[in-house]
Amino acid sequence: MSLREKADDLRKTIDNLLVVGVDMAVPILRVVNATADWCPPLKMATGGALSIFDEAKKFKEDKEQWIGFGEYVASATAKVVSAIKSYDMSVGEAGSWVEGVAELGSALQEIQSKIQQRLTKLEERSAVRNALSHYRDPGRIEGLKKDFDKALALFQLRTNLTIGVKLSTIEDSLDRLEGAIEVKVSTIEGSLDHMEGAIGVKLSTMEDSLDRLESDPILDNLRYPQIAHHDSTEACLEGTRVDLTERIMNWCRNTGDNENRLMLLTSVAGAGKTSIVHTIADRCNREAVLLLCFFFRAGEQPRPDCLFSGIARALASRDTDYRTFIISALRRDPTLSTAPFAMQFQELVASPLLHMRRYPSHPMVVIIDALDECDEEAYQPLAKILCENKAQKVQKHLRS
Known part of the structure; x- marks a missing residue:
C-alpha cells in the first residue's frame, strides 16, 4: 500500500x-x-x-x-x-x-x-x-x-x-x-x-x-503496647456472627454527635468475644479507621501502662496538629513518656484532643480486648478514665 x-x-x-x-x-x-x-x-x-x-x-x-x-x-x-x-x-x-x-x-x-x-x-x-x-x-x-x-x-x-x-x-x-x-x-x-x-x-x-x-526522635520515647496487632486467623469463621459484626461496624462508622462513643461487648467466658474483636479489628484496618488495638493478657500484658502512650503515638502519626502538640508537651516534660497511665491520658491524649480546632473527618477506633484480665490494681483507675466526663468529651474524636 x-x-x-x-x-x-x-x-x-x-x-x-x-x-x-x-x-x-x-x-x-x-x-x-x-x-x-x-x-x-x-x-x-x-x-x-x-x-x-x-x-x-x-x-x-x-x-x-x-x-x-x-x-x-x-x-x-x-x-x-x-x-x-x-x-x-x-x-x-x-x-x-x-x-x-x-x-x-x-x-x-x-x-x-x-x-x-x-x-x-x-x-x-x-x-x-x-x-x-x-x-x-x-x-x-x-x-x-x-x-x-x-x-x-x-x-x-x-x-x-x-x-x-x-x-x-x-x-x-x-x-x-x-x-x-x-x-x-x-x-x-x-x-x-x-x-x-x-x-x-x-x-x-x-x-x-x-x-x-x-521524624522527631522524641516521639520514639513513647512506649507502644507489646500486644497490639490483631490476627485475622483468629477472626470469626466466614458467614458466622454476621449480624453482630455488621451492627458493630455500623457503630464504628457512625460519627454523629448523638452517638455513644464507648461500646462494651460482654458475654460469658468462651463465647467468642476475642474472635469478634479480631474480626472487627481486621474490618476497621481494611477501612483505614483502626487507630490502635490493645490486648490484655494475664502474665504478658496485664496493665494498661502503654495504652495511652500507644494511642498518642498512633494519633501523632495521623495528624500534624496533634503531633505538634505532643512534641511540645514531651519537650516541656520528658518524664511524660514514662509517666503513670492516668497522667499520660490527661497530658498526651485528653488535653491535646480537647484543644483540637477541628474534629477528624473519619472515625478513629480504639479496640481493647479482655478488660477482665487487667491487673486488679489498675482496673479501677482505667475504668474511671474510660467512663468519666472528660473521657466522654475526648470520645468525640475517638471510638472505643
Missing part, C-alpha cells in the same frame, strides 16, 4: 468514527497512533496525548481535576488530528501541518514528562509531605493547561486550520502577531516564574519543617 493510500485509509477511518456522534477522542487518538507509522510527528503527538490521558488517572489527590485535564488534552488533540484534511505528507500543503504537529507533539511530551516526575515524587515522599504538597496540584494543572493551550495556539497560527485561509497570504501578519504574542507570553511567564519561585520557597520551608516534625 502506497503512502497516499495509507493516508486516505486513515482519513476514512477517522471520518467513520466522527459519524458515530459520541465522544470518540480517545478512539481517534488510538487509531492514529497505531497506524500512522509513516508519519512520526502524528504518532508522537497522539502518543503523548494518550500517555497524559492515562497518567492523569493515577493521581489520588485532586483526582477529578487531573482526570479532567487528561480528557481535555485528549479531546483537543483529537480535534487537531481530525481537522487535517489529508494525512498525505507528499503533497505541498502538508509542510505546515507536519511542522505544527511536530511542535505540538514536543509540547505534549514535555507535559507528559512533568506529570511522570510529579507521580514519581509523590510515590517517594512521605504521606505528610503529600498531604501538604497536593494543595499545589490545582496550580500545577492550570500551569500545564496553559502550556498546552499555548502549543495549540501556535499550531493554529502555523496551520490556520480553523479558518481555511492559505498560510502564504497572511504569513507576514502572522509573524508579527506571533512575535507580539511571544513577547507578552514571555513577560507573563517571567512574572509567573517569579511568583511560583516565591511560593515554592515558602512551601519548601513548610515541607522541611514537617519532615523534621514527622
Whole structure:
C-alpha cells in the first residue's frame, strides 16, 4: 500500500468514527497512533496525548481535576488530528501541518514528562509531605493547561486550520502577531516564574519543617503496647456472627454527635468475644479507621501502662496538629513518656484532643480486648478514665 493510500485509509477511518456522534477522542487518538507509522510527528503527538490521558488517572489527590485535564488534552488533540484534511505528507500543503504537529507533539511530551516526575515524587515522599504538597496540584494543572493551550495556539497560527485561509497570504501578519504574542507570553511567564519561585520557597520551608516534625526522635520515647496487632486467623469463621459484626461496624462508622462513643461487648467466658474483636479489628484496618488495638493478657500484658502512650503515638502519626502538640508537651516534660497511665491520658491524649480546632473527618477506633484480665490494681483507675466526663468529651474524636 502506497503512502497516499495509507493516508486516505486513515482519513476514512477517522471520518467513520466522527459519524458515530459520541465522544470518540480517545478512539481517534488510538487509531492514529497505531497506524500512522509513516508519519512520526502524528504518532508522537497522539502518543503523548494518550500517555497524559492515562497518567492523569493515577493521581489520588485532586483526582477529578487531573482526570479532567487528561480528557481535555485528549479531546483537543483529537480535534487537531481530525481537522487535517489529508494525512498525505507528499503533497505541498502538508509542510505546515507536519511542522505544527511536530511542535505540538514536543509540547505534549514535555507535559507528559512533568506529570511522570510529579507521580514519581509523590510515590517517594512521605504521606505528610503529600498531604501538604497536593494543595499545589490545582496550580500545577492550570500551569500545564496553559502550556498546552499555548502549543495549540501556535499550531493554529502555523496551520490556520480553523479558518481555511492559505498560510502564504497572511504569513507576514502572522509573524508579527506571533512575535507580539511571544513577547507578552514571555513577560507573563517571567512574572509567573517569579511568583511560583516565591511560593515554592515558602512551601519548601513548610515541607522541611514537617519532615523534621514527622521524624522527631522524641516521639520514639513513647512506649507502644507489646500486644497490639490483631490476627485475622483468629477472626470469626466466614458467614458466622454476621449480624453482630455488621451492627458493630455500623457503630464504628457512625460519627454523629448523638452517638455513644464507648461500646462494651460482654458475654460469658468462651463465647467468642476475642474472635469478634479480631474480626472487627481486621474490618476497621481494611477501612483505614483502626487507630490502635490493645490486648490484655494475664502474665504478658496485664496493665494498661502503654495504652495511652500507644494511642498518642498512633494519633501523632495521623495528624500534624496533634503531633505538634505532643512534641511540645514531651519537650516541656520528658518524664511524660514514662509517666503513670492516668497522667499520660490527661497530658498526651485528653488535653491535646480537647484543644483540637477541628474534629477528624473519619472515625478513629480504639479496640481493647479482655478488660477482665487487667491487673486488679489498675482496673479501677482505667475504668474511671474510660467512663468519666472528660473521657466522654475526648470520645468525640475517638471510638472505643
